[in-house]
Amino acid sequence: QVQLVESGGGLVQAGGSLRLSCAASGRTFSSYAMGWFRQAPGKEREFVAAISVSGGSTYYADSVKGRFTISRDNAKNTVYLQMNSLKPEDTAVYYCAARTGWNILEYDYWGQGTQVTVSS
Numbered sequence: 001q002v003q004l005v006e007s008g009g010g011l012v013q014a015g016g017s018l019r020l021s022c023a024a025s026g027r028t029f030s031s032y033a034m035g036w037f038r039q040a041p042g043k044e045r046e047f048v049a050a051i052s053v054s055g056g057s058t059y060y061a062d063s064v065k066g067r068f069t070i071s072r073d074n075a076k077n078t079v080y081l082q083m084n085s086l087k088p089e090d091t092a093v094y095y096c097a098a099r100t101g102w103n104i105l106e107y108d109y110w111g112q113g114t115q116v117t118v119s120s
Contacts, residue, residue, distance in 0.1 A: 002026040002098050002109050009114030012086055020081040022096030022111055029077040033099050036081045038092035050104040059104050086118045
């Protein structure tokens with residue numbers, strides 16, 4: 001089992017940047033592929049980005065491609081989401097997640113989330 005704790009959320013103006021972090025503890029972090037999801041008020045949770053165990057493969061939702069970058073540091077048991085050129089529609093609670101399977105949309109463990117608010 002792995003425990004996940006997100007941090008780095010906050011309030012930012014449109015066009016600004018934030019970097020989210022997700023610290024993992026428990027079983028070996030490098031055994032898990034990781035992902036970021038978000039959920040805006042009144043909407044379903046949606047996929048944002050994913051990264052493979054080694055970090056060599058990354059995947060993005062079309063809505064964030066070119067603006068967000070997912071990365072991981074296995075020595076620090078941490079996955080990051082660098083968010084640039086933020087838009088008001090990026091406002092949501094952001095969750096990190098860990099998976100052992102191959103499907104980038106299906107995850108076994110979830111963090112508690114961190115709020116990101118982008119003002120216009």
